[in-house]
Amino acid sequence: MRKIVWFLLIAITMLGLVLRVYGINQYPVHLGHDEVSQLYDAISIAQTGKDIYGHRLPFMFDSVNDFKPPFYTYMTVIWYWLLGWQEVVIKITGLVFGTLLIPVVFFFTNELFKKTQVSLATSFITAISPFEIFFSRKSFENQAGIVFIFVGFTLLLRFVRDTTKKKLANIGMALLGIGMYTYFSHAILIPLLLTGFLFLNFKVAKKIPKTGWVVLVVLALPLYWNILTNEKSTNRGGAVFIAQDRVLGEKLNFTNSFLGKKIILFDYAFNRYLSQFNSNYLFGNGLDLTKQTYPDTGLLYLIQLPFILIGIYGLFKGTDRKNHSLFLIFILLVGMIPSGLTFEEYSPHRSLIAFSVLNIISAYGLNVIWKRRIVGVIVMLCLVLGLLSFTYFYTINYPTERSFDLHYPFKQVVILAWEKRDNYDQIIFDPKFGEDAPKIGTATHYYFGFYGHYLPAEMQKNLRYGLRDREVLFDKFSIRAIDWRQDSQLKKVLLIASPWSLPPIEEVKMTGKVISEIKFFNGKTAFFVVEL
Amino acid sequence: MLFPFIGFEIIKILPPNLNYQDGWILRFLFLFLGVLFLGFVYRLGGRLTALVLLISPVFIYLFSALNLLLIFTQKNNSSLFSDMGLTNGINIFRGQGIAMGANPMYIRLLLNKSYFLLVGMLHWLTEIGPAKLFGQFDGEGIWGPSGMGMFPKVFVIPMFLGLIKGLKTKRVYISLLIVLALTFPVAFLYPQAGYKFLVLAMPFWAIIISVGFQFLVGYGKIAVLFLAIGETLITFALGTYEAKVTNVTRPSWIEPIITEARVAGSKEVFVSDDLTDQLSVYLRWYEAETVNIIDSSSQIFRCTNDEAGIVIVGLRDLAIIKRNISNVGVAKTFYDARGQEVAFRMKPEICVK
Numbered sequence: 001m002r003k004i005v006w007f008l009l010i011a012i013t014m015l016g017l018v019l020r021v022y023g024i025n026q027y028p029v030h031l032g033h034d035e036v037s038q039l040y041d042a043i044s045i046a047q048t049g050k051d052i053y054g055h056r057l058p059f060m061f062d063s064v065n066d067f068k069p070p071f072y073t074y075m076t077v078i079w080y081w082l083l084g085w086q087e088v089v090i091k092i093t094g095l096v097f098g099t100l101l102i103p104v105v106f107f108f109t110n111e112l113f114k115k116t117q118v119s120l121a122t123s124f125i126t127a128i129s130p131f132e133i134f135f136s137r138k139s140f141e142n143q144a145g146i147v148f149i150f151v152g153f154t155l156l157l158r159f160v161r162d163t164t165k166k167k168l169a170n171i172g173m174a175l176l177g178i179g180m181y182t183y184f185s186h187a188i189l190i191p192l193l194l195t196g197f198l199f200l201n202f203k204v205a206k207k208i209p210k211t212g213w214v215v216l217v218v219l220a221l222p223l224y225w226n227i228l229t230n231e232k233s234t235n236r237g238g239a240v241f242i243a244q245d246r247v248l249g250e251k252l253n254f255t256n257s258f259l260g261k262k263i264i265l266f267d268y269a270f271n272r273y274l275s276q277f278n279s280n281y282l283f284g285n286g287l288d289l290t291k292q293t294y295p296d297t298g299l300l301y302l303i304q305l306p307f308i309l310i311g312i313y314g315l316f317k318g319t320d321r322k323n324h325s326l327f328l329i330f331i332l333l334v335g336m337i338p339s340g341l342t343f344e345e346y347s348p349h350r351s352l353i354a355f356s357v358l359n360i361i362s363a364y365g366l367n368v369i370w371k372r373r374i375v376g377v378i379v380m381l382c383l384v385l386g387l388l389s390f391t392y393f394y395t396i397n398y399p400t401e402r403s404f405d406l407h408y409p410f411k412q413v414v415i416l417a418w419e420k421r422d423n424y425d426q427i428i429f430d431p432k433f434g435e436d437a438p439k440i441g442t443a444t445h446y447y448f449g450f451y452g453h454y455l456p457a458e459m460q461k462n463l464r465y466g467l468r469d470r471e472v473l474f475d476k477f478s479i480r481a482i483d484w485r486q487d488s489q490l491k492k493v494l495l496i497a498s499p500w501s502l503p504p505i506e507e508v509k510m511t512g513k514v515i516s517e518i519k520f521f522n523g524k525t526a527f528f529v530v531e532l
Numbered sequence: 533m534l535f536p537f538i539g540f541e542i543i544k545i546l547p548p549n550l551n552y553q554d555g556w557i558l559r560f561l562f563l564f565l566g567v568l569f570l571g572f573v574y575r576l577g578g579r580l581t582a583l584v585l586l587i588s589p590v591f592i593y594l595f596s597a598l599n600l601l602l603i604f605t606q607k608n609n610s611s612l613f614s615d616m617g618l619t620n621g622i623n624i625f626r627g628q629g630i631a632m633g634a635n636p637m638y639i640r641l642l643l644n645k646s647y648f649l650l651v652g653m654l655h656w657l658t659e660i661g662p663a664k665l666f667g668q669f670d671g672e673g674i675w676g677p678s679g680m681g682m683f684p685k686v687f688v689i690p691m692f693l694g695l696i697k698g699l700k701t702k703r704v705y706i707s708l709l710i711v712l713a714l715t716f717p718v719a720f721l722y723p724q725a726g727y728k729f730l731v732l733a734m735p736f737w738a739i740i741i742s743v744g745f746q747f748l749v750g751y752g753k754i755a756v757l758f759l760a761i762g763e764t765l766i767t768f769a770l771g772t773y774e775a776k777v778t779n780v781t782r783p784s785w786i787e788p789i790i791t792e793a794r795v796a797g798s799k800e801v802f803v804s805d806d807l808t809d810q811l812s813v814y815l816r817w818y819e820a821e822t823v824n825i826i827d828s829s830s831q832i833f834r835c836t837n838d839e840a841g842i843v844i845v846g847l848r849d850l851a852i853i854k855r856n857i858s859n860v861g862v863a864k865t866f867y868d869a870r871g872q873e874v875a876f877r878m879k880p881e882i883c884v885k
Contacts, residue, residue, distance in 0.1 A: 254776035254870070263766060264773070267679045271667035274681075279657035284650075292621040293723070294651050295643060302650065305657075316696045389642045392629065400628050 005116055009106055009123060016102040016127030020095050020136045024088060028138065029399040029521060030408040031087060033443035035139045037063045039090035040446045042076035044456030052449065054460045059226050060233065064442045067236040071182040072141035085453060090139045097144040098136025101356070102127050108150040109360050111157040112324045121363035128383060130390040131299040131348060131355050134287055142352045145186045148179030149353060153197065157324065159208070160201050166209045173212035177219030184236065185338040185350055187223055192337075196330040200323040242269050244343035273340030276351060279305065282358070286348050289398040297393045299348055299355050303382035304362040311365030332357040403521040404434065407441050412518050413496055413527055414451040420494050421476055424531075428490075430482040430497040433526055438500035444479045445472050488512065488532065495530040502528060612652045612722040622647060652719035659718045659730060660711065662688060665737065673778035675727050677767045682734055684760035687741050689752075694744025704743050707736040775869040783808045785868045787818065789875050792864070793844055794820040800841035802826050802884040806848045807875055826884055833857070835883035843878040850876050857882070 031039070041051045041061050050056050061068040075093040083089050105126050110119040126132055135143055155172030159165055176194060180187045198205040227233045242248060248268045252261050275281070283305055285296035300308075315325035335354030339347045348355070369375050399408075410431070417427050429448075431441035449459050454475065462474040471480035482501045487493075488511040495512065502508050508530055516529040612618075622643050629639040658664075666681040666688045676682070683691070698704040711733040718726035748756060767774070775784050786808055793801045804826045805811050815823050826832070826849055834857050844866075845853065853860050860882065866875035 251773075251777060255770065255773045260770055260773060263770070264679070270685060271663065271679070271681075274661075274663040274667040278661050278663055279654045281658075284654040290621070290625070292617065292624075294618055295621050295625055295647060302654075313696060313699065385642075388638075392634070392638070392642050393625075396629050396632050396634060397625050 001116070005120065008120055009103055012120070012123045012127050013099065013102045016123075016132075017095075017099045019128065019133050020098050023395075024091055024095070024137060027395055027399070028406055029403050030406040030411060031090065032138070032406045033064065033441070033446070034068070035090045036407075036450050037061075037443040037446040038068060038073045038076060038139070039087075040450045040456065040459075042073045042080055042090070043085065043450070044459070045073065046077045046080045047455070048457050048460065050456075050460060052446075052456055052459045052463060060230060060236075062232070064446075066239070067232040069141060069182065069184050071144060072139070075144070091137065093141075094136050094139045094143060097147045098132060100147050101132065101143060101150070104147050104150045104154070105356065105360065108154045108157075109363070111154050111161075112328060112360075113321060113364065115367060118360075118363050118367045121366050122360045125301075125304070125359045125363055125383075126356065128387050129300065129355075129359055130287055130297055130386075130394075131352065132359075133390070134394070135349065135352060140349060140352075142183045142186075142349055145179050145182035146353050146356055148175045148182060149186070149190060149193065150356075152176035152179060153193070153327075156197060156208075160204045163204060163207045166211075169208045170212040170215060173208070173216040174219065177216045180220055180223050184227075184233075187220075187227060189334065189338065189353070191220075192334050193331060196334065197327055200327050200330070240342045242272065242341050242343055269341055272345070273336060276336045276339050276346070276354075281346055282355075286346065287393075288346075288402075289393045290401040292401075295393075297390050300358060300362070301383060301386035303379055303386060304358070307362040307365030307379075308358055309365065310368050311361035311363070314364060314368050315361065328357060328360060332361070400522050407443075407447070408521050409518050409526055410441060410444065410447045411451055414447045416516065416518065416529065417448070417477065417494070417496060418452040424476070424494045425492045426476055426478055426490075427494045428478045428480065428482065428487065428496070430495075430501045431479060432481065432501050433498040434500060435520060435522075435524055438498070440470070445474065445477075448474075448477055448479070484508075490532045493532045495532055496527050497530070498527050499525060502530075612648055612655075612720045615722060618648065618651060618722075649719075652722050655722040656716060656719035659725060660715050660733070664730065665691070669730075670725070670727060672781045673774065674781050675731070677774055678777045679774075680763070680767055682730070682737065683741065684763045686756050686759040686763065689756060690741045690744030690748060691737070692744065693747040694740040694742070697747045698740070698743040701743060704740050707739040711736045711740075772869075779869045780808075783814075783868070785866065785874065786811075786814050789844060789866050790814060790818040790820050790823070792866075792877060793823050793842060794818065800824060802830075802841055802843045804844065804846040804849045804875070806846040807844075824884070831885045833883055833885070834860070834881055837880050840880040840883055842880075843882045843884060844875055845878060846875055847873070853878070853882065 038061070041063065044050060044052045045057070051058055051061055053062050055062070059070055061070065061073055072093055076090055079089045079092040083092075102123050106119045106123040109122040110116065113119070132143075152172045152175035155168040155175070159169040159172065176190050180190050238244075243252075243265065245268070248265070251264055251268065255261060255264065281298070282300055283298035283302045285293060286299035287297045290296045312329070315329060318325060332354050335357060336351050339351035339354075342350060366379065413429060417429060421427060429444065431444045432438050433441060445459075445463065448454065449456065459474060464473050465471060466473045466478065466480060468478075469481035469483075471478060473479075482495065482497045484501075484503050487495060488508075496518075499505070505514065505528065508514060508528065512530040512532045514528050515531050517525050518527040518529065520526045626639050626643050629643075630636065664681060665683055666685045668679060669676050669682045671678055694704055695708070699708075714733045714736070715726075715729050718729050721729075745753060745756070775782070779785075789803070789807065793803055801820075801823045802825075803811065803815075803823050808814065811825060815821055815825075826843075826845065832843075832845075832849065832853055850862075861879040862876045863879045864877040865873055866877075868874040
């Protein structure tokens with residue numbers, strides 16, 4: 001590659017890095033329950049070799065009964081060893097892989113089309129893409145998997161070009177094998193993609209060395225063994241499968257026929273799959289940064305839309321590298337499947353690879369008309385405007401509108417609880433909270449453990465379930481539902497609860513002393529701190 | 533080859549209660565279709581076909597689409613520019629920016645009236661996207677089977693081929709332009725779907741599919757047709773299921789109730805208006821126009837067997853009767869498609885005024 005290309009690629013990667021790292025401790029404004037549970041489990045593994053429930057080096061983390069895949073937590077162990085006990089540790093894996101993706105898509109695209117301009121444009125769009133920035137900053141494991149997939153297939157594509165480079169094929173197969181461990185849906189996605197790749201490059205496929213296959217099988221076997229035999233995996237799969245959808249459940253009850261139910265299920269899943277390609281979702285409100293349908297931010301920039309259409313047209317009409325073009329489309333179509341098969345109407349985090357492919361296609365489309373300078377200027381202006389708009393929504397509206405979903409202000413609650421710990425016999429916290437409607441916060445004991453610098457070894461010993469409604473106990477803390485009639489009789493107890501769990505505050509004041517209020521990001525009262 | 537399908541699809545999605553405007557649009561639609569059909573069959577000269585194709589949409593667009601848009605926005609008092617949710621959203625997010633010290637010029641640059649156009653455009657593109665065409669056109673089942681798209685699912689393949697491989701042919705690109713022109717008003721109907729506009733474009737989608745069909749190779753054509761017919765047959769086979777899904781929007785269970793009322797003989801018949809929306813339309817359809825409707829102003833009281841008429845009430849009026857009159861019996865209970873109690877014929881001891 002020419003020096004100027006290297007220079008541009010490094011500059012684009014640096015830009016992507018800045019957009020991902022800048023203000024990482026402020027935005028998002030709070031660690032979500034997935035982040036804090038993985039972080040504290042990682043610390044627990046690093047210090048004791050066990051998760052907080054005492055499972056030694058688990059293949060799957062119980063966490064809050066949502067059974068998390070292992071990759072992200074084990075990666076976080078490394079960062080913890082390097083950086084110690086701090087919030088940013090959980091974000092580093094996401095940041096590293098989110099940034100790595102920028103050069104990785106360059107090489108992947110370059111291997112596909114051998115067009116430097118398209119590859120650079122892909123990198124640039126990836127660097128500033130709203131969904132890439134958002135998920136890189138949100139400690140999300142899927143991106144790591146995508147890096148493995150793209151690097152793996154880049155090496156296999158290189159092997160297609162020159163079948164004497166057998167080492168590359170072996171490494172590619174190994175990376176695909178590792179990629180399966182990063183995210184559960186990748187255990188299905190990667191074999192599907194590999195099958196498509198081999199089908200499209202059938203002649204070369206036969207030349208992949210046996211070592212590569214052996215490595216892939218050796219890596220994949222333990223994973224599949226665990227998935228097929230581990231009850232937790234089945235639970236995890238069942239919990240997120242489309243059959244959990246309420247509307248579908250209702251529809252399935254309308255027929256007793258076994259075949260009818262299967263047809264309805266297929267029909268529903270197919271509809272959901274197709275709706276993942278809705279323009280509203282992709283370009284308008286897919287990131288779901290606000291509580292409104294609109295205004296919001298899409299996963300991709302609106303200016304990409306015409307270029308995606310041109311790109312798809314170009315991929316099919318172009319005569320050179322037809323198989324590679326088809327492979328790209330295949331990744332797009334297969335990449336959307338996980339989102340179409342799960343219970344949420346839209347779950348962009350499950351289909352990130354499909355959006356990454358849309359970035360590549362839009363760059364390809366852009367290349368078709370790039371030579372007209374005016375187009376370039378307009379596109380750049382639109383991208384800058386799009387980036388500004390995303391920044392506005394992400395830094396201003398997202399914290400105000402959605403910080404509740406990140407369990408804001410659990411951190412403040414926990415810090416206050418630890419400060420007051422020595423003054424009371426017990427501290428009771430009811431994680432039922434909400435602005436417009438109540439929900440029960442999860443992973444609360446993880447928040448207490450992490451922000452209280454509570455040693456995981458101690459947590460493993462002391463964590464237990466109580467007899468009260470959803471009660472979890474350790475140290476002086478009881479995390480449970482509050483029954484004011486009973487609890488108001490307690491003495492030397494600090495009670496932290498939201499207005500949803502307490503009677504009107506005047507009544508509370510007759511029995512206890514409200515010593516503080518903890519507020520949501522928008523200033524509304526989230527919790528009262530009551531001394532009994 | 534696909535013209536029988538086009539006809540089938542149009543008939544399938546015709547709304548049950550065609551009104552004046554609908555009929556008017558359909559007249560234009562069929563006229564336009566006819567011209568196109570002749571154009572294709574007799575291969576009219578390129579210029580002439582192009583002229584017809586270019587002029588016709590202008591008329592369609594001017595006389596039907598814009599007219600419909602006005603009717604829609606007036607009837608439903610809702611459109612893109614009067615959507616309060618969107619207006620409030622923009623104001624709220626601007627306010628949040630000001631509260632956090634953002635530059636007002638910056639806020640205005642990002643959140644301004646052009647946002648309405650952006651939302652409208654995305655809405656339009658979504659409404660003509662694959663999910664509507666091949667997934668679920670109308671979930672309520674008013675415009676077609678609730679689980680079907682505008683076309684059978686498998687037609688996504690010839691549609692794609694038609695758009696990619698046939699785009700440079702006049703048939704496809706002109707059809708596509710017509711689709712875009714006919715459906716464009718949907719942008720201004722946000723957040724509504726605008727089915728009437730989408731239906732207008734259906735024949736032109738079908739032309740694109742037809743062109744794409746030519747590019748299918750080997751057994752591809754047979755396979756696609758087989759699957760399309762299969763899906764349609766399965767949809768019909770799941771009729772009971774469909775009746776349950778569309779229990780409210782297509783109340784097939786109303787027929788036995790009205791039949792019961794119609795064959796009442798010389799006695800006066802009363803039926804509650806809360807059984808379903810637009811009960812009078814169903815009464816007219818089943819030729820039971822002599823039936824009296826019980827509404828909120830009606831008085832229900834006990835009377836003798838001779839005075840009493842045939843009274844069929846819904847859950848609302850049954851509750852009122854039970855509250856006001858003691859020991860009243862139900863002679864017959866009617867059930868909806870989901871097996872829920874929906875109407876009750878009272879014993880002959882009730883009168884309505």
